[in-house]
Amino acid sequence: MIARDLAEPYPHVTTDDQAVDAVRLLAEHDLAALLVLERDGTPYAVVPGSQLVRQLVPEYVMEDPLLAAVIDDRHADSLTEALAGKTVAQWIPARAFKPAFVGPEAGALQIAALMARTHVPLVAVIDRDDDGRRLVGVVSAASLMRHLLDVGGQG
Template sequence: MRAYDLADPYPSVSTDDDAVATARLFVERRLPALLVVDADQRPYAVVPGSQLLRVALPDFALEEPALAVSLREADIESLPEKLRGLTVAQWIPRHGAVPAVVGPDAGAAEIAVLMARTHTPLVAVVEADGERTRTVGAITAARLMDYFLTQG
């Protein structure tokens, strides 16, 4: 099966969107990851939910996981306060990573390999139209797993 056939509409956010509103969208829609696009609707980043939590955690706990045992809820910064005034681009941990994307003709096995290799629960499907590339949808790990379960 081709990526275009597996892809579903998926909410995306812009790099310029408000971080607090984006966090609320993430929670309300129970998304596995954020799909962030640039001003031209090209994928900018795919950020798993686990990585979105990093902003609320103290640096020392991230640098030395053994210290996480001593953390109390009071040590975790208020997420709305931490995100207030930030854009999505300022919030997300991009680290120069290229987002997980495939073209519309990519096969299911190729997509599964990309997800496993990049540790992402979401792959964006992009389509090139001359000079312009646009995001046409996304494939979640759950959607792909469903496909593989029903193929036997």
């Protein structure tokens, strides 16, 4: 099966969207990773949710995990203050996760290899035409596993 057939709709944000809106999208849709596109539809980053959570944890807590035990939910508002007024591009980790993407004709094994190499649970399927780039959808690790189980007769 090819990428066009495996691709499913997936919520995404652009680099210009507000960081707080990206967090809401991730939370409301229970997403494993955040898909970020540039304004023209070019994939910008795919950031696992765990790395976005990391962006909310203050550096001093990362350096001394014992502090996390004494800071409770009453201080949660201070964790999200870092989002205020920032765009997605300004907020996501400095070592942004390069987007994994393929064309619509890529095969399942090609997608699996890319996913394994990049350590990101999403591969965007991008179609290019005279008008530019268009997100066809996303192949998630879960949907790829379902497909591979079905093809292998284990589904």
